[in-house]
Amino acid sequence: MEPILFILTGPSGVGKGSVMRRLLDRVERLSKVVTFTTRPPRDAERDGFDYHFVPVPAFLDMVHQGQLYEYEQVYRDHYYGSPLHLFVPGHDALVELDYKGHRKYRSRHADVVSIFLLPPSLDELERRIVARSQVQNLPNRISNATVQLRHAGEYDYVVVNDDLPACVDRVARIIEVERLRRDGRRRLREVMTPPGPTPT
Numbered sequence: 001m002e003p004i005l006f007i008l009t010g011p012s013g014v015g016k017g018s019v020m021r022r023l024l025d026r027v028e029r030l031s032k033v034v035t036f037t038t039r040p041p042r043d044a045e046r047d048g049f050d051y052h053f054v055p056v057p058a059f060l061d062m063v064h065q066g067q068l069y070e071y072e073q074v075y076r077d078h079y080y081g082s083p084l085h086l087f088v089p090g091h092d093a094l095v096e097l098d099y100k101g102h103r104k105y106r107s108r109h110a111d112v113v114s115i116f117l118l119p120p121s122l123d124e125l126e127r128r129i130v131a132r133s134q135v136q137n138l139p140n141r142i143s144n145a146t147v148q149l150r151h152a153g154e155y156d157y158v159v160v161n162d163d164l165p166a167c168v169d170r171v172a173r174i175i176e177v178e179r180l181r182r183d184g185r186r187r188l189r190e191v192m193t194p195p196g197p198t199p200t
Contacts, residue, residue: 010117011145
């Protein structure tokens with residue numbers, strides 16, 4: 001069965017990490033694509049699960065060796081990049097990307113479902129960013145959030161994260177519906193495929 005790549009995008013502070021962790025605990029046959037970043041880990045983040053945290057020289061070396069499918073310098077400071085290989089056998093994949101990465105993966109994979117997480121408001125988004133950590137580049141993050149929001153209309157689904165459990169419920173239902181859609185298409189192909197010749 002062809003796996004689905006579920007792409008999750010949203011501005012910094014919208015809660016992508018919290019949503020992804022709960023989805024992975026809840027949804028069977030769903031694996032996280034661990035991307036790379038040069039920023040230091042935040043409290044409670046785990047290397048190899050939230051991100052692969054690597055120094056800048058090692059990241060740039062991966063770029064030069066062609067080990068990343070796409071990468072970006074975000075907020076004008078840290079690099080983020082995604083690996084070439086995404087899928088665990090028998091699992092769909094969940095990856096966090098910005099809108100540029102979303103466009104690239106759309107052109108690479110036939111079965112992509114994209115979900116944009118929306119904050120209740122920009123004021124609430126700024127409050128979350130400040131409450132989460134002492135950020136040195138808040139103006140850049142707010143500016144980037146505005147840019148990201150302009151591209152939300154390119155996504156299959158837009159989900160407001162005004163309440164974490166409710167948001168997770170909505171995204172889990174999207175995954176369920178898209179899996180039903182895929183399975184239905186597969187069954188249709190099986191029904192419509194003529195049987196082979198009878199052996200003599």
